[in-house]
Amino acid sequence: xxxxxxxxxxxxxxxxxxxxxxxxxxxxxxxxxxxxxxxxxxxxxxxxxxxxxxxxxxxxxxxxxxxxxxxxxxxxxxxxxxxxxxxxxxxxxxxxxxxxxxxxxxxxxxxxxxxxxxxxxxxxxxxxxxxxxxxxxxxxxxxxxxxxxxxxxxxxxxxxxxxxxxxxxxxxxxxxxxxxxxxxxxxxxxxxxxxxxxxxxxxxxxxxxxxxxxxxxxxxxxxxxxxxxxxxxxxxxxxxxxxxxxxxxxxxxxxxxxxxxxxxxxxxxxxxxxxxxxxxxxxxxxxxxxxxxxxxxxxxxxxxxxxxxxxxxxxxxxxxxxxxxxxx
Amino acid sequence: xxxxxxxxxxxxxxxxxxxxxxxxxxxxxxxxxxxxxxxxxxxxxxxxxxxxxxxxxxxxxxxxxxxxxxxxxxxxxxxxxxxxxxxxxxxxxxxxxxxxxxxxxxxxxxxxxxxxxxxxxxxxxxxxxxxxxxxxxxxxxxxxxxxxxxxxxxxxxxxxxxxxxxxxxxxxxxxxxxxxxxxxxxxxxxxxxxxxxxxxxxxxxxxxxxxxxxxxxxxxxxxxxxxxxxxxxxxxxxxxxxxxxxxxxxxxxxxxxxxxxxxxxxxxxxxxxxxxxxx
Numbered sequence: 001x002x003x004x005x006x007x008x009x010x011x012x013x014x015x016x017x018x019x020x021x022x023x024x025x026x027x028x029x030x031x032x033x034x035x036x037x038x039x040x041x042x043x044x045x046x047x048x049x050x051x052x053x054x055x056x057x058x059x060x061x062x063x064x065x066x067x068x069x070x071x072x073x074x075x076x077x078x079x080x081x082x083x084x085x086x087x088x089x090x091x092x093x094x095x096x097x098x099x100x101x102x103x104x105x106x107x108x109x110x111x112x113x114x115x116x117x118x119x120x121x122x123x124x125x126x127x128x129x130x131x132x133x134x135x136x137x138x139x140x141x142x143x144x145x146x147x148x149x150x151x152x153x154x155x156x157x158x159x160x161x162x163x164x165x166x167x168x169x170x171x172x173x174x175x176x177x178x179x180x181x182x183x184x185x186x187x188x189x190x191x192x193x194x195x196x197x198x199x200x201x202x203x204x205x206x207x208x209x210x211x212x213x214x215x216x217x218x219x220x221x222x223x224x225x226x227x228x229x230x231x232x233x234x235x236x237x238x239x240x241x242x243x244x245x246x247x248x249x250x251x252x253x254x255x256x257x258x259x260x261x262x263x264x265x266x267x268x269x270x271x272x273x274x275x276x277x278x279x280x281x282x283x284x285x286x287x288x289x290x291x292x293x294x295x296x297x298x299x300x301x302x303x304x305x306x307x308x309x310x311x312x313x314x315x316x317x318x319x320x321x322x323x324x325x326x327x328x
Numbered sequence: 329x330x331x332x333x334x335x336x337x338x339x340x341x342x343x344x345x346x347x348x349x350x351x352x353x354x355x356x357x358x359x360x361x362x363x364x365x366x367x368x369x370x371x372x373x374x375x376x377x378x379x380x381x382x383x384x385x386x387x388x389x390x391x392x393x394x395x396x397x398x399x400x401x402x403x404x405x406x407x408x409x410x411x412x413x414x415x416x417x418x419x420x421x422x423x424x425x426x427x428x429x430x431x432x433x434x435x436x437x438x439x440x441x442x443x444x445x446x447x448x449x450x451x452x453x454x455x456x457x458x459x460x461x462x463x464x465x466x467x468x469x470x471x472x473x474x475x476x477x478x479x480x481x482x483x484x485x486x487x488x489x490x491x492x493x494x495x496x497x498x499x500x501x502x503x504x505x506x507x508x509x510x511x512x513x514x515x516x517x518x519x520x521x522x523x524x525x526x527x528x529x530x531x532x533x534x535x536x537x538x539x540x541x542x543x544x545x546x547x548x549x550x551x552x553x554x555x556x557x558x559x560x561x562x563x564x565x566x567x568x569x570x571x572x573x574x575x576x577x578x579x580x581x582x583x584x585x586x587x588x589x590x591x592x593x594x595x596x597x598x599x600x601x602x603x604x605x606x607x
Binding site for chain 2 (some may be wrong): 076077080081082208209210211212214215217218219221222224225226227228229230267268271272273
């Protein structure tokens with residue numbers, strides 16, 4: 001199968017996943033009802049379910065999944081570390097601090113928008129802190145120091161979260177914990193628009209860096225000898241992947257495992273060329289998270305499972321299967 | 329045509345107590361093979377990185393092809409010079425052909441797709457480096473020698489005017505080591521400039537037309553193999569007693585100076601030097 005055909009296949013899977021997500025729920029809808037709801041020609045309830053509840057939620061899940069997977073693939077290449085994932089540089093910790101403080105201080109007054117804004121601010125703060133620690137003025141950005149700085153900043157933010165939770169009341173405590181588990185239940189078209197504003201240019205930058213990322217995943221010195229301006233590329237790629245992750249976390253909370261496992265699965269199936277790996281990860285990540293969220297909504301209805309639990313429960317066995325297949 | 333020249337180059341790593349390179353001046357002639365020799369820590373790899381622009385000299389001038397290195401972009405250097413660096417470890421699975429195809433990136437930039445000319449260059453490079461037989465195998469399944477040849481193929485795929493190699497045969501057995509040196513000689517005859525860092529004095533003496541011997545960041549000697557590999561110079565720089573014999577032949581290398589290190593008992597009377605305990 002040619003790369004273009006593979007991408008088409010993945011895009012098809014993502015579309016099917018979106019359809020399944022819109023059809024399934026407390027009120028199951030037929031394909032015809034879904035189509036009518038999207039066009040706005042059905043009955044009012046169906047239109048509301050499709051347009052205001054399920055479609056935005058599924059679209060947001062797809063965008064977050066795609067962003068996290070692309071960001072994870074980028075971090076893995078830059079850090080030349082298979083265990084790297086989008087949250088490795090403390091971004092999730094920073095976002096969580098912002099969100100938890102907003103929830104703890106404002107309580108019920110904290111709307112989704114305010115929490116998201118605070119989470120984004122926290123995530124950006126984490127990015128700035130990590131890079132300030134790692135980038136000694138006038139010297140090259142050392143990947144190992146960056147990794148350690150990320151771990152340390154993440155640990156510090158976790159302590160901050162525990163501190164904030166200690167003084168939070170029961171309701172705020174519960175909301176904060178739920179936020180940290182990640183969810184798409186607060187999906188709005190406005191949030192989707194804001195995420196798209198970060199995601200579209202972010203993905204474009206990463207795709208433009210696909211060849212340098214191929215080289216950097218072999219080694220920084222090798223990349224330089226093959227014509228890459230290494231420091232500039234690293235800074236651009238880290239910055240872009242970090243901002244992608246920050247926007248995704250701000251709108252959906254911390255959804256683990258997608259950014260780690262999706263790029264690995266794509267690599268194991270089809271190789272590590274980033275010109276293919278990045279777009280394929282976006283599509284596969286989107287489909288994976290949409291299906292995981294659908295399962296989270298419906299598996300134990302009316303109770304909603306945390307989507308991060310589903311991504312891990314589904315992703316881990318699949319990953320182990322792939323590892324063992326490769327070993328055999 | 330691509331050669332290097334440098335004058336009075338000085339480089340010090342941050343927090344090092346002495347410079348790794350101090351007043352190094354040398355010529356790497358275009359279209360010939362030059363080997364850089366020297367004990368561990370004498371500055372060979374540092375010199376190579378300064379010549380390739382990944383380290384910036386704090387004093388002195390470095391020029392590639394007659395133009396100061398500072399005026400070269402990384403892409404422009406990569407179109408002129410193919411490099412086989414010392415250590416690199418791909419973390420993710422990758423086939424030999426993919427690694428070699430990376431040699432075309434400096435000619436393609438970020439967007440342009442590989443054309444027929446690029447595919448032909450990749451095939452040619454793989455044939456020259458003798459890696460065609462395992463072109464689609466993943467790197468992780470190759471032996472050290474095969475992996476090294478894949479890296480050489482990648483540098484050849486750049487179709488460079490000059491080739492720089494940092495100890496390319498350090499982990500190879502005799503036949504693979506010889507195959508690489510023979511390849512370098514063929515390339516040199518075809519007009520490619522070859523700059524080679526190696527510990528193998530005897531192969532350098534046979535395959536390089538010029539040697540540069542470094543000692544603690546300074547040039548101890550440079551010139552033809554016969555000028556550089558004298559008993560006096562080698563003993564002074566390496567701190568070990570040697571005998572220099574002419575290569576007995578047969579072959580084109582007959583007569584090249586060959587360094588034979590003598591046994592420890594022959595060291596009696598020599599003064600200990602540096603970290604070499606010869607008592």
